[in-house]
Amino acid sequence: MSIKGFHILFIIFSTLLALGVGLWCVWVDLTVGEPVYLAGAIGSFACALALLVYGVLFYRKMKRLRLIT
Amino acid sequence: MEIPYTVVARRDTGVWNAKVGIWLFLASEVMLFGGLFSAYVFLRLDAGPGDWPHGVLNVPVGTFNTAILIISSVTVVLAWAALKMRQFTRYRIYMAITILCGVVFLVVKLGYEWPQKYVHFGARIKESELAKYEKYLGNQHLLAEGFAPRKEITGHLHNPQALHDPNIKEYEIALDPVNADPTNKKMDRPHFFYVPPTEKIGIVEKADVEYANMFLPKHSSYFATYFTITGLHGAHVLAGVLVFCYMLLPASTRLYRQNPEHLANRVEVAGLFWHFVDLIWIFVFPLFYLL
The missing domain is CATH 1.20.120.80 (Cytochrome c oxidase, subunit III, four-helix bundle)
Incomplete structure (x- = not known):
């Protein structure tokens, strides 16, 4: 596997981590009810979305530049 | 070549x-x-x-x-x-x-991160003595809420010489919030942000402790x-x-x-x-x- 493939795999795992952190914040918010956890959940889900968009853009750009064949 | x-x-x-x-x-x-x-x-x-x-x-x-x-x-x-x-x-x-x-x-x-651990202290209480430290552990409250019991009192050690001097019979600990106010519902879950130890001093007798140490690899x-x-x-x-x-x-x-x-x-x-x-x-x- 090249660095491009490994990078895409890494971004997938990072996206899953961001989703997991978001769900953890929601879980703690439900039991503790402090606004900081809700803010953490929103921030984590936003990061997950940003990573997903970045991953798609990265793949397209590498393909366009013929660095992924 | x-x-x-x-x-x-x-x-x-x-x-x-x-x-x-x-x-x-x-x-x-x-x-x-x-x-x-x-x-x-x-x-x-x-x-x-x-x-x-x-x-x-x-x-x-x-x-x-x-x-x-x-x-x-x-x-x-x-x-x-x-x-x-x-x-x-x-x-x-x-x-x-x-x-x-x-x-x-x-x-x-x-x-x-690591240096924060080196100065943090934890004293794990013997199972038989847990009730004696109920005011720091709040296990009756945790039991009622359905959480696992606390067995350790943590914070900053006020008398670090107690770790090595056998003549000192007690640990004086500037308690973490979780032990300073153990029945507060906000203490039932981990904190998102770091909360420093309080100024409240807890006294723990060495004879009641299973083990006590800083947050180092040998701690647990x-x-x-x-x-x-x-x-x-x-x-x-x-x-x-x-x-x-x-x-x-x-x-x-x-x-x-x-x-x-x-x-x-x-x-x-x-x-x-x-x-x-x-x-x-x-x-x-x-x-x-x-x-």
Whole structure:
């Protein structure tokens, strides 16, 4: 596997981590009810979305530049 | 003598030699970290209710370090892509940012997170004496709420000489909020932000303590695995930073002038290692900081 493939795999795992952190914040918010956890959940889900968009853009750009064949 | 297959692929493997080498190395690394993660999982599954520490790590700092490593993975790929497009200045900028990210990660880990543990103290109370320290542990409240009991009183040790002097019979502890106000519902779950110890002093008799120590590897299985895994990971980050520094030296500039594809392949191999190190952290962070 090249660095491009490994990078895409890494971004997938990072996206899953961001989703997991978001769900953890929601879980703690439900039991503790402090606004900081809700803010953490929103921030984590936003990061997950940003990573997903970045991953798609990265793949397209590498393909366009013929660095992924 | 010229080393063969540094740029062109071997016909039998289909790739250049360094790529075969790095993947063999990463396979051995998977076994190394896999063994350590397995040890962590089995130690944790074997721990009784209330025996495994929760919420003792600083979640925002861990999140910051995670973000730093993700950014560094992006910049190392951008550095490699810049080389492939023969944009050497851009390559140097991205590589410098990657090195900076690695250094920031290590400074936060070794300069802030670890030293915080060295000054934090925990006294684990004997099972038979737990009721005596109910005012610090709040186990009746936890039982009513359906949570695991607390068995440890933590904070900053007010009389550190008590650790070594057998004539001192008590530990004086500036209590953590969880022990200063144990029946407060807000203390039932780990805190998102670090909350420093209070000024309230708790007295714990040495005779009632099963063991007591700073948050060091010998404190518990939790801290033994925490320091081992994060320490080994930190050593890998340091190794990656040193390799990237070499890739900014004049020797690499000369190689770029002679054979840019050769340098791009070196950066790709180092980038693969860096991605692996970052991927390890993606597993370390939730295991130690959140769960």
